[in-house]
Amino acid sequence: MVGGILWATGNICVVPIVKTIGLGLGLCVWSSVQLLVGWANGRFGLLGVEAEIPNNLVMNYVGVSISLVSTVLYAFVKPDIKPITMDITIPAPVAEWADSKGIRMAQPKVVELNDMEGNPPVKPSPGELFLERWSPAKKKIIGIILSAFSGVMYAVQFIPARYTQEHDNGASQNSIDYVFAHYCGIYLTSTLYFIIYALFRRNRPKVFHQVIVPGIVSGLMWGVGTASWFIANKALSDPVSFPIVSTMSMGISLLIGIVAFKEIKGRRNISIVVFAMMFTIGGAVVTGLSKT
Incomplete structure (x- = not known):
């Protein structure tokens, strides 16, 4: 459960x-860390666990270095994401005129404002955070x-389970046995943070109902992936599994x-992705071979 808390x-x-810095750069930083x-x-x-030395140490160092280069290359990809637009209709003073029969007609003018990049916001975005108003440097x-910080937490989440396996007499050596407790820690901690x-x-949390079902589906996919990561750590060892998992997820994304x-x-962007994927696959292969 402590791993889930982390x-x-x-x-x-x-x-x-x-x-603050966008998903691309953020993913690159936390994946590298x-x-x-x-x-x-x-x-x-x-952190109190036994060192796991790959069979081919030089190949492992080379594989980790190649994987790290791939994470840096991914940071140069610039997604083409359009800014969120909010159209607002504002009634203007009524315009009057006379038709061909002399009857006075009236129709309000309409002014449409788009909250596009470069224009002052018409109204705050529903998901706006106070930190978005900080200076770019900050x-x-x-x-x-x-x-x-997130990268460190993601990296050490498996340490409590490994520590238990190595130091507690009679503890299960099957990594999958620790997944349920790990997920319980995540559920309870997330609930506490939400409270x-x-x-x-002040009891007015912003909850966007459109993402509830996609969030559940995403959580199920993540749950299967992380359970597989537990198994991979045991089968390959951390020095082999971490470079593979950390870089392949970025490439697939x-x-x-x-x-x-x-x-x-x-x-340019597609060329960078292809080039970085070559490093990702190469790093994963070399790191995997260091186990043999």
């Missing part, structure tokens, strides 16, 4: 990260700090952005 604590930073911290902890045993600093948020909002959402366009 993950949920890192995950609550995602929305502020997206609001997650890769390095998870790999280093597994390789050197930094937002970037805070966003990078939060991304690094704190609701109290902070960008490919979905190209194919499904059409948010990544242009020869």
